[in-house]
Amino acid sequence: MYIDIHTHAFHPKIAHKAVDHLNSFYSLTCSGDGTIANLLEREKEARLEKCVVLCAATAPAQVIPANSYAISLQREHPDQVIAFGTVHPGYENWEGELARLKAAGIRGIKLHPDFQSFWLDDPRLLPIFEAAQNDFVFEIHIGDRTTPDKNPSCPYKLASILRQFPGIRVIAAHFGGYRMWNHALEVFAGNHFENLWFDTSSTTPFATPELAHKLLNAFPRERILFGTDWPLYDPVEELARLQALGGLSDSEMEVIMSNASALLALNNEQGKSQHDH
Structure with missing residues (x-):
């Protein structure tokens, strides 16, 4: 199954505002309008069967609405959408939210330290990682600022978490370091963490x-997952660009497109196994 592991869709009431913010923050023009309808239309055009829609709360007060929206997206589009919920270290009842997400069949959690205004080495995250690691895959934004010590999320902070929690499953977004790819290569190349994608x-x-x-x-290669960051970039264009830049054969592309399916199936089975015991 071909899956786009990294997309965003916003409630129709705020989609326009969210896209305007992305355009301003990243100095670009988003490819999509931020709505789920437009996202699913573009994924179909790219012949992608499912997309992971990531929801992140930019403040503690937004945790419940963000997760409610994630749950509703997955419920309304069960054949096309796998939704990831969110937590925030400033939100006190995170245990209740983890239970609510698990009960709703949500398989992953998105963290974006830069947009959520915390640092990835915030000690308040440690009990959350401990409690969530058996039931959820974490998708974590890594990178943005080229200097690690001024960066809320960087490869070094992620590596520290992986050492503390060897069993936690993490997808490091943007090849492990947006605009910090030299640091991602230094930290992760040849030093393979068992549960890192x-x-x-x-x-x-x-x-x-x-x-x-x-x-x-x-x-x-089996740890690389295809993702677009829609609405920033379009699935059709991203597929073509990855294939051209990487010089990937059709069979290599097929592996990358299919890896998410195996990861999310594995996660589901591990969650069930933990629950059964």
């Missing part, structure tokens, strides 16, 4: 063919 989102618009080859060859 990388998505391809928001990389090919900036990567040279040389960098694309380095990234694709630095990590085990």
Whole structure:
């Protein structure tokens, strides 16, 4: 099954505002309008069967509405959408939210330290990782600022978490470090963490063919997941760009497109196994 592991869709009432914010923050023009209808239309055009829609609460007060929206998206589009919910270290009843997400069949949690205004090494996150690691895959935004010590999310902070929680399953967004790919290569290449995956989102618009080859060859091919970061970038264009830049054969592309299916199936089985015991 071909899956886009990294997309965003917003409630119709705020989609326009959210897209305007992304355009301003990243100095670009988003490819999509931010609505679920437009997202599913573009995924169909790219012949992708499912997409993971990531919801993140930018403040503690938004945790419940963000998760309610994630649950509703998955419920309304069960054949096309896998929704990831969110937590925030400033939200006190995170245990209740984890239970609500699990009961609703949500398989993953999105963290975006930069937009959520916390640092990835915030000690308040540690009990959340401990409690959530058996039931959820974490998709974590990594990168943005080129200097690690001024960056809320960087490869070094993620590596520390992976060492503390060897069983936690993490997808490091943007090949492990948006605009920090040299640091991602330094930390993760040849030092393979057992439960770490990388998505391809928001990389090919900036990567040279040389960098694309380095990234694709630095990590085990079965740990690379196709992601677009829609509405920033379009699935059809991202597929073409990844294939061209990476010089990937059709069979190699097929592996990358299919890896998410295996990860999410594995997660589901592990969650069931833990629950049964």
